[in-house]
Amino acid sequence: MSVGDVSKRILLGRKLRSSQLGETLLPKRIALPVFASDALSSVAYAPDEVFIMLAIAGASTYVWSWKIGLAVAVVMLTVIASYRQTVHAYPSGGGDYEVATVNLGRNAGVTVASALLVDYVLTVAVSISSASQYAAGAIPVLIGHEATVGVIAVALLAAMNLRGVRESGAFFAVPTYLFMVAILGMCAYGLMRLLAGDLPDAESADLRIVPQEGWEGPLTQIGLMFLLARAFSSGCAALTGVEAISNGVPAFRKPKSRNAATTLLLLGLIAITMMMSVIVLAKQMTIRYVDPHHLEQLRTSSGAVPEGYEQHPVISQIAAGVFDHFPPGFYFVVTVTGIILVLAANTAFNGFPVLGSILANDGLAPRSLGSRGDRLAYSNGIVFLAGMSMLLIWVFDAETTKLIQLYIVGVFVSFNLSQLGMIRHWTRHLRTESDPAVRRRMMRSRAINTFGLGMTAVVLVIVLITKFLAGAWITILAMGFFFAVMQAIGRHYERVELELAADEQDKVMPTRVHAIVLASKLHKPTLRALAFARATRPNVLEAIYVSVDPRATNRLLEEWDERHLDIPLKVLHSPYREVVRPIVEYTQEIRRASPRGVVAVYIPEYVVGRWWEQLLHNQTALRLKGRLLFTPGVMVISVPYQLRSSQAAQERGRLDEVRVHAGDLRRGRVTSRDSERQVDEP
């Protein structure tokens, strides 16, 4: 073992044997945090949005806050009940996309896929924007630079994912459980203080909220309805991410579907408890929270709020109040909230390649996304996701409230299509099923999905009405774009498949092989190519040299004679230093002379290891290959000669393939060494 090997082993750990790349399944206690961070993290911003919307008509409407919370909880329970049907019926991990495609056809599936693609971008943008607001709440120096903080955070996440993160259960479990402990602990302590009668008011409790222009008078019935609808649809941001488990069923331990359904229910109950606790506590502490763009709505007893007043997120305000005598409690809650939001953003980076590979296998995305280990395709996806979300954060100045307007449409589009798909699914199965017990279960499931569809359809309509002009149109436009691109790709692959389909007459058997070996010099690569070519025993074998300079030509001819190579060397003259065209024309000539034969062009290539070395070599060979591929009846044979520097590159390539990719954990794929240490051990 060389010194280089030793240092490599220290840096990268022991080399992984390919057999170590195994399938590891997640127990429920690990699966919950792996899939929950996205859904749970919305507790960090959904209540804020409810209060903001209600504040439009002044603080008096805050009495509705817990009722809106309840309505959101009901929708969430319905959606979770529906998805529990899905994980049983579609345990393969295709999720909404599979349900929609199988039951409603490709257009519906592509629509769901577009919605999911847009959602991944928005998950990153919303979560990171919210996280940077929490960061600014705890570190005052960041105030006013939230967008910059957010863009940098996304760039770091992208870099981490490009580099390849070794995800593990612990990576998700620790922060997620800490977040639950932090929020539920804070709420429990707050409620205790409430019962004890010493719960302090929030920092904003002294403020008065002036209704926005047009909302000053007493509310009409319709006005109130509209206001509540807007608050409700903003609160529905809490539902984002609950569908994640339906994409991850294959990663669960057996019985997969049952475990996934249980985890889903658990997730829902925890999310609802957290959200309701936060809303109730905020109400009790008389929090005042308005759109950060309408801070002029806030008034102190002496008039307008002072210039530079910073409004902290709801959870920050609660934590500051509840832990007024214990600052570490405040910092713990805020820090853990920030971390869970970043983790939620990271799930998008994991989910994106998973969706990409599913779409690729269905011919709706470039095929290269479908195979594991295509670094390039995979990196492009991460860069695209990061770029789009950075753009959104920048344009919307990291304001969660504005980004939320774009967020929920996509989620509910896929909820709806998925529910509709599930109804079709049960109806179809009921047609053939005769066992009464099974039929009863199916009928019940269909009823749940029908109820779910009704509920989510109403929400979608509310969201569209209340949010279309506020930004949802951007989402719909983006979805339309993705839809068109995927359809175009799908049609292209279909067209090609049709053109390539084998028919009966297609067994062309070439009668003879005319082999030509390209010789640029008489060096080892050429000798090897000549030897390999001769080993295939072609009908004709000759070497070809393109002469651009008579002196070099004579030198080669002399060397050729000296070596007593019994292969004839043919010289093609090219006074203008062109190399590619004379060769292509020569192959075409051979083909014309014997149309049923095949021309085998042997290209000696030397393989170098470094990227800049590659720029210096083989460019002509590459160009020649590119042109020869267009010539019918020609096959192009690369005979590689490995230079010493190529060994390093080969090692790099090998390591790259066995490395763990983001998203592997949720697909049930981690290296066994990792999983032993990090999943099975406590």
Add this chain to the structure above:
Amino acid sequence: MSVGDVSKRILLGRKLRSSQLGETLLPKRIALPVFASDALSSVAYAPDEVFIMLAIAGASTYVWSWKIGLAVAVVMLTVIASYRQTVHAYPSGGGDYEVATVNLGRNAGVTVASALLVDYVLTVAVSISSASQYAAGAIPVLIGHEATVGVIAVALLAAMNLRGVRESGAFFAVPTYLFMVAILGMCAYGLMRLLAGDLPDAESADLRIVPQEGWEGPLTQIGLMFLLARAFSSGCAALTGVEAISNGVPAFRKPKSRNAATTLLLLGLIAITMMMSVIVLAKQMTIRYVDPHHLEQLRTSSGAVPEGYEQHPVISQIAAGVFDHFPPGFYFVVTVTGIILVLAANTAFNGFPVLGSILANDGLAPRSLGSRGDRLAYSNGIVFLAGMSMLLIWVFDAETTKLIQLYIVGVFVSFNLSQLGMIRHWTRHLRTESDPAVRRRMMRSRAINTFGLGMTAVVLVIVLITKFLAGAWITILAMGFFFAVMQAIGRHYERVELELAADEQDKVMPTRVHAIVLASKLHKPTLRALAFARATRPNVLEAIYVSVDPRATNRLLEEWDERHLDIPLKVLHSPYREVVRPIVEYTQEIRRASPRGVVAVYIPEYVVGRWWEQLLHNQTALRLKGRLLFTPGVMVISVPYQLRSSQAAQERGRLDEVRVHAGDLRRGRVTSRDSERQVDEP
């Protein structure tokens, strides 16, 4: 002939047969403008720089202007006399680079090449900056936007050259002769009016020049010397471009060297006449011209010049004065000057690829630059040249005066090395020559070159002293960078050549061929690959399928049986959707089993025509090929299947190769059709 063919013929002209790409030689009357635009165009800025430098100490030093002009003229004549020796001794077109390499060794050659590379960038930057100042002088709305105008102009030039310009003699001849007519005509008319006594003063004649800080008092002897040295070295900008002809000797009609030498002399005489006329006329019209950064030096009789005073270039001011009753004369002069400056910038775009191909053939630049028709390498060069010069124009705000400080060092470095090389050349030849007449000629030539070296060495020292801190250090740094890169490339190629050199033991003849055909589906490309593979009659032939999904595998196996293909299909299982690794490992296994055999991997590929189609296909095949090339004892065979859409791409590729590239004209290569029309016809 289809409708498509007809429309193509109308758009692109008749298809060129390859035999039409011929060598066409330039008569002197065409060669002069082809090679002169760079050298002549410096008349548009060199006099300005002389006046600017003198103005530092006030207008009283303007009495030295024509003496400085004379000094520049003497240097120019010397340099031209020296290059007349070069074109006789090195008629192959290698120019300074060849002279330095042959006589002084590779390091000197690489130094000259670095200087030339930097000079090409600066030629573009200086010419376009000057052109945009002329444009602003004629079109007032452009004032203050010179840098933007310059950057856009470079971008357009680059786009034009990327697209491929059909250069012709007329393309250069018309504007260059018009420029000569314009400048010499203007000067002649001006001198006539001077003799007639009605030559008006220039627009700036009424202004007073306040010396710059530190130059107020009467000049010391040393102060004056330094000032004149600076003015002289700036005036030497007029010499840039005179070496162009020494790179273009092969494009001249026979007797090549004699014609080139005559043209060179003619060029020098015209350039000197133009420069001296402009300086004398400017002096007579009492032009006042200062550094645009020190406009506060200018004073009117009532005090400072008004805010927003625009100082026009010297030729503009002369033209405005001489043609004070005939505005079309003014616009003609300014327009033609602008055009000749753009043309000068364009010569850099032509010279760059020529130099690149010479360096490539000497192993100092990527080899791909050496072969004609490598679009990619060629485009990269143009983009690089354009990018660097746009950067310079932007950073120096299109101020010719500042850019000139960077410009002249490189030119004089190559002048010096070239002269030194020529002295060595004559000395070496004198050692073997015995004919007294020839010896006498050689002695005379050596004397000329020695005188030239003395002269240019003095100028180089002056330039270095007066300009180092003003910007020449940037040039020297850039030259050092190019030098290091070229040396590194040279060493790399040498190392590789050594490693590849054929030795006696190297005739490995593989004993057997084990062919494997990759089958992803049973479609036409696979069938063709199977047929081709079978035609080569390998010792073992089998098809390989990487199974990622049992259903697809079974389907393929069934189809295989149905078709009665008598080639065995081996299935490699890959539960993690990896395709590349199982195949690479399988080939390694075969190699281990029979180390003296060779593994032939047949990859069916389908060829598509559009760039986005290429993104959608064959990515896995590409990756696989990349990995297999690193595996010893393997050859990789691409069996192409041409889809219908590939025909368009093939046609594009063919047209691309026969098209004329920038720089072809100066290498004596144009299509004969073109040349007949544009060179031989009047």
